[in-house]
Amino acid sequence: MADSEMTAIVCRAPKDYRVERVQRPSAARNELVIRIAACGICASDCKCWSGAKMFWGGPNPWVKAPVIPGHEFFGYVEELGEGAQEHFGVQKGDRVIAEQIVPCAKCRYCKSGEYWMCEVHNIFGFQREVADGGMAEYMRFPPTAIVHKIPDGISLEDAAIIEPLACAIHTVNRGDIQLSDVVVIAGAGPLGLMMTQVAHLKTPKKLVVIDLVEERLALAREYGADITINPKTDDALETIRSITDRYGCDVYIETTGAPAGVTQGLELIRKLGRFVEFSVFGADTTVDWSIIGDRKELDVRGAHLGPYCYPIAIDLLARGLVTSKGIVTHGFTLEEWDEAIAVANSLDSIKVLLKPK
Structure with a gap:
C-alpha cells in the first residue's frame, strides 16, 4: 500500500545519498513514530557525505550504511506504541524532539547519569541498529530515546535549531565563563553563532568572535560579540593581547572544524586558560603539545x-x-537533496533545513 511507504534520504556510501521510497516505520511497545516537520543538515552530515575518515575509516566505522541520516529533527507525534503515552509523557499531535543520542541505559556511563558518553553510542542518523534519522517523512523513537515537548509558541525555524543549540549551551558551560573573562569563539558557523548568543547571556568582560566570512562576523556582532576578527585582514594575536594586558584570552572555544583553529587557540590563550574543543574535524590536527603542559x-x-x-x-x-533569525538561511524538500547538500556544504548558507512536503 502507498501509505506504508515514505520518502527518505538513504546514505549508502560517501557521496552516495539517494532519495528513495522506503518502508514507513511503525511503533512497537514504548515507541513513538513522529511526522517530521524539519531536519537540519549539520556540518558533521556534510563531512560524513564527503567521506571524512572519522565516519568511514578503521575496522569499526561510525557510519553503518545503509541508514537514513539526520539528527537535527523535530516533528509531531503520529503513532504511539503500547505504553508509549505513559512512557514518554506525550500524546498524539504533540510537537516533540528526541535528543540525538539513544543511550543504551546499561553501560557505566548511562548508569552514572553520563548518558551522552554512552559506550554503545547510537546516534540517530548514523547507525540503523536502534533507529534511523530524521531526513525522511517519518521516524521512530525507540524506548530509550530522551524526548522533550516543544511549546507551540516556538517557530518552525527556532524549533529546528534546538539540537545544535543544546550542543552550544553545553560547550559554553564547559568554558565556565566568569564575569571577568575575555572569551574567544573561533568559528561563526551555525554552532559558533549560537555559542555567541549563549556566551553573551553569561556577560563576560569581552566576547570576541573569529571567522573568515564578513557576513557571519556581522551576525556575531548582532548577537552580542564585542569584537570580531577576520584573520584575512586582522592580526588576531595582537588584537587579543591589546585587550588583555598582553596575557591572552581566558577562554577559547574552538568550533571552526579546521586544524588552524586549534593552533590559533593555543597561541591566543593565556597561561592557565580554558580551551574548549567542540569541532568535528575532517583532517588530523598536529600541534606541539608541550604548550599545553610545560x-x-x-x-x-x-x-x-x-x-x-x-x-x-x-x-x-x-x-x-x-534566535534562529539569520542562522537558518535555506529550506529544501527531501526531493531537492542534491541541491540541499551542495548549498549546505558551501559558504552560501549557514543552516540548511530539509522540510518534507
Missing part, C-alpha cells in the same frame, strides 16, 4: 552533544533570548 598549563576540555541542555535550549527560544 608552557601554559592549560585546562583542555572537550564538549560533546547537549546533555541536560535541551530543556534549557527550549526555554531560551521560548523567551526570545536566542
Whole structure:
C-alpha cells in the first residue's frame, strides 16, 4: 500500500545519498513514530557525505550504511506504541524532539547519569541498529530515546535549531565563563553563532568572535560579540593581547572544524586558560603539545552533544533570548537533496533545513 511507504534520504556510501521510497516505520511497545516537520543538515552530515575518515575509516566505522541520516529533527507525534503515552509523557499531535543520542541505559556511563558518553553510542542518523534519522517523512523513537515537548509558541525555524543549540549551551558551560573573562569563539558557523548568543547571556568582560566570512562576523556582532576578527585582514594575536594586558584570552572555544583553529587557540590563550574543543574535524590536527603542559598549563576540555541542555535550549527560544533569525538561511524538500547538500556544504548558507512536503 502507498501509505506504508515514505520518502527518505538513504546514505549508502560517501557521496552516495539517494532519495528513495522506503518502508514507513511503525511503533512497537514504548515507541513513538513522529511526522517530521524539519531536519537540519549539520556540518558533521556534510563531512560524513564527503567521506571524512572519522565516519568511514578503521575496522569499526561510525557510519553503518545503509541508514537514513539526520539528527537535527523535530516533528509531531503520529503513532504511539503500547505504553508509549505513559512512557514518554506525550500524546498524539504533540510537537516533540528526541535528543540525538539513544543511550543504551546499561553501560557505566548511562548508569552514572553520563548518558551522552554512552559506550554503545547510537546516534540517530548514523547507525540503523536502534533507529534511523530524521531526513525522511517519518521516524521512530525507540524506548530509550530522551524526548522533550516543544511549546507551540516556538517557530518552525527556532524549533529546528534546538539540537545544535543544546550542543552550544553545553560547550559554553564547559568554558565556565566568569564575569571577568575575555572569551574567544573561533568559528561563526551555525554552532559558533549560537555559542555567541549563549556566551553573551553569561556577560563576560569581552566576547570576541573569529571567522573568515564578513557576513557571519556581522551576525556575531548582532548577537552580542564585542569584537570580531577576520584573520584575512586582522592580526588576531595582537588584537587579543591589546585587550588583555598582553596575557591572552581566558577562554577559547574552538568550533571552526579546521586544524588552524586549534593552533590559533593555543597561541591566543593565556597561561592557565580554558580551551574548549567542540569541532568535528575532517583532517588530523598536529600541534606541539608541550604548550599545553610545560608552557601554559592549560585546562583542555572537550564538549560533546547537549546533555541536560535541551530543556534549557527550549526555554531560551521560548523567551526570545536566542534566535534562529539569520542562522537558518535555506529550506529544501527531501526531493531537492542534491541541491540541499551542495548549498549546505558551501559558504552560501549557514543552516540548511530539509522540510518534507
